[in-house]
Amino acid sequence: MPVQPSRNQSSSAAGTPVRGQRADARHNHAQLLQAAREAYALNGTDVPSSTIARRAGVGAATLYRHFPTRGSLIAAAFSEQLTDCVAALDEALRDDDPWRGLCSALAKVCRMQAEDRGFSAAFLGESPDDPDLHRARARAEAGLAQLVQRAKNTGQLRKDFDPSDVTLLLLANSGVVRQSPETSLAASRRLLAYFLQSCRATDGAPFLPPPAPLRLDDLYGPSHRTD
Amino acid sequence: MPVQPSRNQSSSAAGTPVRGQRADARHNHAQLLQAAREAYALNGTDVPSSTIARRAGVGAATLYRHFPTRGSLIAAAFSEQLTDCVAALDEALRDDDPWRGLCSALAKVCRMQAEDRGFSAAFLGESPDDPDLHRARARAEAGLAQLVQRAKNTGQLRKDFDPSDVTLLLLANSGVVRQSPETSLAASRRLLAYFLQSCRATDGAPFLPPPAPLRLDDLYGPSHRTD
DNA sequence: CCACAAATGGAAGAGGTTGTCCGTTTAGCG
DNA sequence: CGCTAAACGGACAACCTCTTCCATTTGTGG
Structure with a gap:
């Protein structure tokens, strides 16, 4: 159970309590x-x-x-959720049934987004300063790719599914969840259901348009302002 | 063809050019x-x-x-797109094939969101002041309900589809589209494909979780700040 | 209990955005 | 051409948020 509070202090990110302070x-x-x-x-x-x-x-x-800085507070506030996220992924990878693992991992992250309106912003938003966040995202990316490949191998996940489709879902969910907190959970659940249903491997299903190169750790990478 | 530029001046919203000015x-x-x-x-x-x-x-x-005000400029800037939106809906309603009409209407709006990063904000965002916008949204809501019902009647659209699912799609798409402009079109297309595939009536499909009461004209209605 | 450094809080600086004021310019008409 | 009111532009006030400074308070080891 890697989800426990983890009092251990890494000294990398700002804001972690240092022993010996008052x-x-x-x-x-x-x-x-x-x-x-x-x-x-x-x-x-x-x-x-x-x-x-x-x-x-x-x-x-x-x-x-x-x-x-403002950013370091945000990073610190969400470091626990980030850990939970990675833990959910690990757990999904340990599941005997890759499809079930994928579903539960996606459900977990979607629910986290729905229940915490800041989560999406912290996880998908711009925070070019926090190394922990980057590492976590990269790690999630890798685990996800593995999970996706395994679900394809068992024939449960459609062959033209792309790991970036997970990012697609997360972005979509962040848009859904931005609305009133009362409805976001239900809306998020329904969106996920729609999505998963299409992800299942089906014989007669039409091909999807090509995936966009959405990489978790690339979002908001280069800026495009033109003032 | 109700899509023409419509030079006619309503005096309701601020910012419409008045005849007789220099x-x-x-x-x-x-x-x-x-x-x-x-x-x-x-x-x-x-x-x-x-x-x-x-x-x-x-x-x-x-x-x-x-x-x-800042808001009146935004409203004026997007009034044309709003007209286009309603026009797309009218056109969809005139299509002999309700499913095809629904698809093309959704594709059109999603594309508009993808190509104009301000569109989502203007259309789904908070603008409690502009009566035109409210009317257009209400009108869109009604037309949509009609379109959805017709597609259900022909058996092309799944029976548990809810008009609010269109709002769900729009919100999801707004989340997807918020990212880099280069990828947003492709990402949006793929999201829509995923969504439409699940919307098609299929015999063996599992039931969806209940829809959230997302009404276009209600988004951001009551504020939930608690400072 | 005391001294001292750690820690604190409120005020103030820096930067940015919305909206307004007023002296100046310019279009349009006779 | 010249007058007048409409229209303009830049400076400015009001506000908000992030961040820093410094005089004061407070925890803690001796």
Whole structure:
């Protein structure tokens, strides 16, 4: 069960509590993370940092001492979800039935997106600064490719399915989920059902148009602004 | 053919050129609209108004004289696309084959979303102020319901398809299309293909989870901020 | 209990966007 | 051509968000 809280501190990303700091600092650190997670889940990641500081009961400076930039707070707030994501993938890879593994992994990620409005932004959005996130995405990409290949080999997944189709689903789901929190779970479930049904290998099914080169870790790579 | 440019001036929305104004004013009005459309198509509607004024070759005050608020410029910029949208629906309703009509209507709207990054924001986003937009959405909703019912009657569309599934597709597509413009068209096409394939009536197909009550004109209705 | 460094909070700076004011320019008409 | 009102443009005020600074408070080891 690799899903446990994992108190172990990597020193790579900013914002991880360092042993030897004062008790109030540790407490505020935790308060900030919790406030950030709650706020992001409800309203998405475009909540102003000042709001988070206020709801954590600390001043702005405290927030910025613990998380030097806005991005580092976001990254820290979602690192747990990221772990869960990778764990779901690992679990899917261990499933005897590749198709069932794929389905449950996709369902899990879609549900995470639906239940936390910030998740999509943090996972798919632009955050060119966090190395952890990049590594996780690359890792997810690789595991996914493996999972997809296995499901094809068993003949359960259509042959022209492309790993990028998972990214396609995640992006689509992020669009669906952006709406009112009350409906997002139901809508997300229905979208996934539609998607999975088409993914199943069927004899008479028409060919799909070619996949777009959507790689998880490439999204928002080069900027295209032309001001 | 109700698709013609329609020079007729409704006086409801702000920004419609009024006869009797000076030639330079009319010219600037047109320049602003064009600049806005280009900028929005490329980068989405979150382009600063000052950028649009600059690219139209006018000062900020001129922009605000023609379009009193940021929202009115957005509404004016997309009113043509909105007309196209409704026209596509009308055309689909006139098609002898309801399924073909539905497919082409969905393809058209998805393509519009893919080719214009601002379209989704303008059409699905929050704009509680523009009555034209509300009317168009309501109208689209009604036509869609009709189209869906007809396709079900001919047995081409699965019985548990819900009109809200069209909204689901549009939202999903908006998520897909938000990415790099180079890939959005291909990605959008593929998403639509996946979706349509599942929508076709098939005997052995499993039931879908219940639809979420997504109504086009309800999106972003009540706000859920809790600051 | 005390001293000192760690930690804090509020204020203020920097940057960006929306919308307004006012002196100046220019189209259109006689 | 010249007058007048419509139209314009750039500067400016108001606001918001991110981030930093510094005087003050507070936890903690001795």
